[in-house]
Amino acid sequence: MLSIKNLQAGIEGKDILKGINLDIKPGEVHAIMGPNGSGKSTLASVLAGRQDYEVTGGSVEFNGKDLLEFSPEQRAGEGLFLAFQYPVEIPGLSTVNFMKTAVNEVRKYRGEEPLDAVAFLKLMKEKMALVNISKELLTRSLNEGFSGGEKKRNEVFQMAMLEPKLAILDETDSGLDIDAIRIAAHGVNAIRTKDNAVLVITHYQRLLDYIVPDFVHVLYNGRIVKSGTKELALELEETGYDQIKSDYQFA
Amino acid sequence: MSTVTTIKEKMDLLAAKADQLAPVRQAALKAFNNFGLPAPKHEEWKYTRIGNVFNLPLQWAPDQVDAVTAEDLKPFLLPGHEEANVLVFVNGVYASALSVIRSASIECMSLEAAMDSGYAELVAANLGHSGKYLTDGINALSTASLRGGVFLTVKRSKDAEHPLFVYNITDARQVNMLSQPRVLLHLAENAGLQMMETYGTIGSQESFTNQVMEVVVEKDARFEYYKIQNDAAHASQVSTTHIRQTGKSFVHAVTISLNGAIVRNNLNLVMEAEYCDSHMYGLYCMQGKSHIDNHTIVDNVMPHCESNEFYKGIMGDASTGVFNGKIFVRQDAQKTNAFQSNKNVLISDDASVNTKPQLEIFADDVKCSHGCTIGRLDEDGIFYLRSRGIPDQVAKSLLLHSFAMDILEQIKPEPLRNYVDRLVSERLAYEME
Structure with a gap:
């Protein structure tokens, strides 16, 4: 589904990703872990198409297409979704209206008919139940005055609405208490199928108790320095990143 | 003959007219001769070159109003028109054939007649x-x-059953027209009125509307006022709304400006009684070479008053904007709460805004705040929307619409709100093309 080969990228002339290789197949859950500043969020941003970042080398193929050629909105149309670490607050725009526009724009991109009001409402109710989110929250201004947990739950709701092939969760656990993590993770698990995949980006192992990865990769200094199964995450939790840092500081 | 010569001649003729309004006109003529037209060095007109309008040969409006028919009025009608009290001015002159007062609680007469009525003292x-x-x-x-x-x-203790719609129509089919509509509105004790007002220029010649509306709001009265400015791109106006709150009362004013050549608004709120509650909202959304200038004055004379002022602007193309918000808090006006904010988004490199809050506070126990911002659309917001599949242009117009939302929400009558919302949405979609 996703094939990243020797991806190099940076911002304002500073190299951050120094050759990433990663393959994700349908149905898989991958976790990328790493210390602060290792390039985790940069990888998420580059995949989603944030323009501040410049790709200087390598390739990313998504379902056989060159992902890097696409604009952010085209990537969403192709089935890529990024759950933001810091969801943006937009006063004056409700989640409902936001999603109505987004769902129909994505449908248009895919050559499908737009949903009418009734069909949209039906879809929304179904997904609301799936991710356990209230209507009241969805009619309020997008993320404005939301708690950390509400913001992340709203991200998961958007994910459910757009039914992506690949969902990237960028530090979805950061700043959340245990209950909030559990609710967010429950939502993610509820929308997993054998055809879609999840890439979890996280600093800590705890989210992986709830969204169990098939593969764990350690990102350090712009490279994946170690890959393994979910046991690797537990190991890292035990030792911290210091061991990785001393092992790979010259990498 | 130059426009200034023409208008001086006409004003001299009017001043010589021996009717009930003569003393008022004569005093104003003296003031006009003293002030002259505002020069750019005039502090209140620094960024709005209104004098240029008079370089045109402007026609002094005729007394006859029958050149404009009900059919001509149609493109300008606001939603709810059929049910409303309607006042139509043609080239600044009241057109009785096009107007109708349906509410028994509203009395309407010419200013001259009012000077001969029981309201003479109030009018004077x-x-x-x-x-x-x-x-x-x-x-x-x-x-x-x-x-x-x-x-x-x-009338006292009455809510007007129907809103009042005011149409300021200028007939510029043949000539450049000078139009000067004038209203004095009185809300007696505990009266309530909802008023909507708009402007329309017919024809392709230029027009200049110099409008003054003076309002007296007595104790416990409620005045809700919506001004919709979406005139032709070759139409200019100075629109003055001067509101005196002579008793504890409520004022809610919303000014929406969408089009025009030069649009200057003077909105004054004089709070002469304790416990007045006043809200002023504005949204301007300009394109082309339009110029919008909102000058507001809030004068707190008595204690315990509250005023809330919130203006937002979206400036495209080579449009220019001015916001000037004066708040006076007089020495006796203790416990005043005055809030003011002006936020602008520039969506073009050629657009600009000059914004200036001006607070003059002579009392020592007050809460006053003000703030202004001029910026661009937030890149993070744009990326967030795009990452959900919303194309760049759609994302930008959605964000601008959201920015305008809290002002649009202040339009309480739903049909009018939907009407303005549609105009704004169309404008923003256009801006983004």
Whole structure:
């Protein structure tokens, strides 16, 4: 589904990703872990198409297409979704209206008919139940005055609405208490199928108790320095990143 | 003959007219001759070159109003028109054939007639009151030109059953027209009125509307006021709304400006009683070479008053904007709460805004705040929307619409809100193409 080969990228002339290789197949859950500043969020941003970042080398193929050629909105149309670490607050725009526009724009991109009001409402109710989110929250201004947990739950709701092939969760656990993590993770698990995949980006192992990865990769200094199964995450939790840092500081 | 020569001649003729309004006109003519037209060095007109409008040969409006028919009016009608009290001004002169007062609680008469009525004292005290705050030739021009103006009063303890719609229509089919509509509105004790107002220029010649509306709001009265400015791109106007709150009362004013060549608004709120509650909202959304200028004055004279002022602007193309918000808190006006904010988004490199809050506080126990911002659309917001599949242009217009939302929400009548919302949405979609 996703094939990243020797991806190099940076911002304002500073190299951050120094050759990433990663393959994700349908149905898989991958976790990328790493210390602060290792390039985790940069990888998420580059995949989603944030323009501040410049790709200087390598390739990313998504379902056989060159992902890097696409604009952010085209990537969403192709089935890529990024759950933001810091969801943006937009006063004056409700989640409902936001999603109505987004769902129909994505449908248009895919050559499908737009949903009418009734069909949209039906879809929304179904997904609301799936991710356990209230209507009241969805009619309020997008993320404005939301708690950390509400913001992340709203991200998961958007994910459910757009039914992506690949969902990237960028530090979805950061700043959340245990209950909030559990609710967010429950939502993610509820929308997993054998055809879609999840890439979890996280600093800590705890989210992986709830969204169990098939593969764990350690990102350090712009490279994946170690890959393994979910046991690797537990190991890292035990030792911290210091061991990785001393092992790979010259990498 | 130059426009200035023409208008001086006409004002002289009017001043010589021996009717009930003569003393008011004569005093204003003196003021006009003293002030002249505002020069760019005039502090209140620094960024709005209104004098240029008079370089055109402007026609002095005729007394006859029958050139404009009900059919001509149609493109300008606001939603709910059929049910409303309607006042139509044609080239600044009241057009009775196009107007209708449905509410028994509203009395309507010419200013001249009002001077002969039981309201004579009220009219004399308030007609031209705006000149105490607006010391320039534009305001004096209106008062010195008093003709075809209207006095309205909403009776004591009555809510007008229907809203009042005011249409300021200018006929510029043949000539460049100078139009000076004039209204004195009175809300008696515990009266309530909802008023909507708009402007329309017919024809492709230029027009200049110099409008003054003076309002007296008595104790416990409620005045809700919506001004919709979406005139032709070749139409200019100075629109003055001067509101005196003579008793504890409620005022809610929303000004929506979408089009025009030069649009200057003077909105004055004089709070002369304790416990007045006033809200002023504005949204301007300009394109082309339009110029929008909102000058507001809030004068807190008595203690315990609250005022809330919130203006937002979206400026495209080579449009220019001005916001100037004065708040006076007089020495006796303790416990005043005055809030002011002006936020602008520039969506073009050629657009600009000059914004200036001006607080003059002479009391020591008050809460006043003000703030202004001028910026661009937030890149993070754009990326967030795009990452959900929303194309760049759609994302930008959605964000601009959201920015305008809290002002649009202040339009309480739903049909009018939907109407304005549609105009704004269309505008933003256009801006983004």
